[in-house]
Amino acid sequence: MTKVLILGGGFGGVRCALDLNKKLGRESEITVVDKNGYHLFIPALYEVASAYGLKRDPFAVQLRRTICMPYADIFSKTNVNFVQAEISEINLVENKVKTEGNMILGYDYLVIALGSETADYGIPGVKEYAHQFKTLEGALFINKKLEEMSQQFLEGERTELFSFLVCGGGFTGIELAAELGCCTKVIREECKIRGRCSNITLFEAGPKILPAISEKERRLIKNRLTKLGIILMENSPIEEIGSDFVKLKTSQSVKGDLIVWTAGIKPVEFLKSIHGLPTGNTGRIKVDNFLKVEGHENVYAIGDAIEFNDPKNQKPIPAFAYVSVDQGKIAAQNIYNSIKNKKLRQYDPFHNVWIIPIGGKFALAHLGGGVLIKGFFGWIIRELVDLKYLLSIFSLNKALDIFFNDITIFSKND
Numbered sequence: 001m002t003k004v005l006i007l008g009g010g011f012g013g014v015r016c017a018l019d020l021n022k023k024l025g026r027e028s029e030i031t032v033v034d035k036n037g038y039h040l041f042i043p044a045l046y047e048v049a050s051a052y053g054l055k056r057d058p059f060a061v062q063l064r065r066t067i068c069m070p071y072a073d074i075f076s077k078t079n080v081n082f083v084q085a086e087i088s089e090i091n092l093v094e095n096k097v098k099t100e101g102n103m104i105l106g107y108d109y110l111v112i113a114l115g116s117e118t119a120d121y122g123i124p125g126v127k128e129y130a131h132q133f134k135t136l137e138g139a140l141f142i143n144k145k146l147e148e149m150s151q152q153f154l155e156g157e158r159t160e161l162f163s164f165l166v167c168g169g170g171f172t173g174i175e176l177a178a179e180l181g182c183c184t185k186v187i188r189e190e191c192k193i194r195g196r197c198s199n200i201t202l203f204e205a206g207p208k209i210l211p212a213i214s215e216k217e218r219r220l221i222k223n224r225l226t227k228l229g230i231i232l233m234e235n236s237p238i239e240e241i242g243s244d245f246v247k248l249k250t251s252q253s254v255k256g257d258l259i260v261w262t263a264g265i266k267p268v269e270f271l272k273s274i275h276g277l278p279t280g281n282t283g284r285i286k287v288d289n290f291l292k293v294e295g296h297e298n299v300y301a302i303g304d305a306i307e308f309n310d311p312k313n314q315k316p317i318p319a320f321a322y323v324s325v326d327q328g329k330i331a332a333q334n335i336y337n338s339i340k341n342k343k344l345r346q347y348d349p350f351h352n353v354w355i356i357p358i359g360g361k362f363a364l365a366h367l368g369g370g371v372l373i374k375g376f377f378g379w380i381i382r383e384l385v386d387l388k389y390l391l392s393i394f395s396l397n398k399a400l401d402i403f404f405n406d407i408t409i410f411s412k413n414d
Contacts, residue, residue: 002028002339005097005105007087008113009034009071010042011321012302014393015328016111021078023336031081031105033097038068039393040136043321043386046172046357047410049133049142050179052150052186054409060140066406068136074393087114090274092296109298109335112271112285113328116304116319119266125241130167130261133176138260142176145258146183149198153191162198165246165256167238168263169204171356174221176262177202178359181228200230201254203246205237205263212318213354217366220374224358238263265319267305280307290344291331300335302327310349317349321389326350355382361411383407 004020006013009032017032024030044067051063071082085099090110097105118134120126132138152158162184166177177200184198191197202209202225209232210218225232233248240247241261247253267283278286278294284307286294291306293299303324310317317323330347337344355378357363363378373381386406390399 002108003106004028004030004109004111004335005107006030006032006111006113007090007097008032008115008303009036009039009082010113010115010303010324012324012328012331013111013113014039014074015325016113016302016332017075017080018078018393019329019332020335021075021080023332024339026079028339029081030079031083032071032075033083033085033087033099033105034071035084035086037072037084038070039074041067041069041386041389042134044406044410045133045136045139046175046179047406048136048139049176050146050183051143051409051412052146052183053190053412060143062409063140063143064136066402066409069393069402073398077395087270090277092274092276092299095298107298109338110300111331111335112293112299112301112305113303113324114268114270114305116265117268118261119264120261121264123238123241126261129241129243130259133172133260133262134265142180142258142260146180146187149257150187150191153187153193153197161196163256163258164198164200165254165259166200166202167241167246167259167261169202169206169209169232169234170262170264171210171354173202173204173262174209174225175357176260177230178225178228178357181225181230182359196229200228201256202230202232203236203238203248204232204234207235209234213366217364217372220364221356221358224362224364228359265304271305282307289346290334291327291347292334292344298338300331302331308347308349310351318351320351320354322353323349323351325389325392355385357382 006017017030020030048063075082085101088100089098095107118132131141149162164180166173180200188197237249238246239249245253245255280286285301285305287301287306291300293301304319308317334344352368355363355365361376361379363382365373365378365381387403390402
């Protein structure tokens with residue numbers, strides 16, 4: 001029986017496992033390994049961070065359920081095995097993977113889908129003082145800070161503005177800053193505060209936010225941020241971060257109560273320990289046009305950790321969730337084709353669609369072909385995209401249950 005081992009249960013890893021299960025069924029042994037027991041729906045992290053006004057729960061069970069999807073549920077009616085473990089060693093010569101618990105997992109085909117981690121670009125203070133916005137714990141920490149801030153205002157312990165400093169003007173930073181802007185308006189009304197209760201500053205190192213989009217799209221986003229009271233500081237590279245300040249390379253310092261880092265990602269450090277794994281200058285895994293790791297016929301790599309330039313423009317493909325899903329499909333197809341001695345399928349990347357929520361029930365949807373939808377209908381499209389994904393990994397009833405529960409919780413402050 002052919003053994004397929006998938007390391008990482010993100011968007012690409014889950015899709016690869018489900019597709020292989022459909023194609024091979026009981027002809028193969030498919031195993032997914034992840035350090036968590038759940039699949040994290042990262043696109044909704046900003047919603048968790050800003051979900052204010054929920055019933056108090058020290059373990060945040062209600063919020064965790066919105067974006068933490070147990071692998072036991074995802075793979076419940078499949079032949080996919082799941083192992084919760086940290087990977088300690090990958091031996092590409094002997095086709096073996098070792099976990100922190102000394103479990104040895106052999107494979108005939110390996111899929112590396114370990115994702116990425118926060119990049120600090122060597123800036124002093126980022127690791128020590130900035131809160132990394134890439135994990136569930138990071139989102140819950142911000143949510144807790146919002147609750148603490150409102151309590152301080154309600155009890156009269158605080159009168160000065162609460163200052164949020166969001167470092168990184170990409171999609172994630174914009175989504176978070178905008179949703180914080182909506183949330184703090186609700187806090188202001190609940191606490192009966194005259195005027196504003198917070199300052200939210202968004203820093204972008206480059207001359208403009210989201211340089212890959214059009215000027216029209218950028219103007220729409222900036223206008224929405226301004227309406228929400230977000231202070232946007234473009235062309236503001238950061239030199240240092242302290243416990244309560246961000247210092248720019250212009251020597252200007254901005255004080256803050258909470259500093260959140262959303263400035264970029266890099267491949268996980270663990271990749272450096274894999275002997276014989278080819279990587280580029282950025283540390284990403286080199287793959288061919290079939291998503292096979294260069295020099296290894298039975299090893300594939302997908303997701304944020306791969307080095308792959310779009311043949312159409314020779315630019316790196318973006319780290320979008322649906323891009324990882326597409327790569328998971330290609331890896332699964334090519335593993336199946338390889339087993340069946342069929343021709344492999346080349347990966348033709350598609351990434352010309354994006355949707356960015358910008359606070360409340362407002363989003364900007366770039367659908368390609370010059371189609372641009374903004375506002376409430378843009379938000380509707382974003383919600384439908386989320387539902388489509390849920391339907392791709394769960395049954396209809398389970399997907400609808402999660403979808404409507406999320407809307408109920410996350411729309412409270414819209």
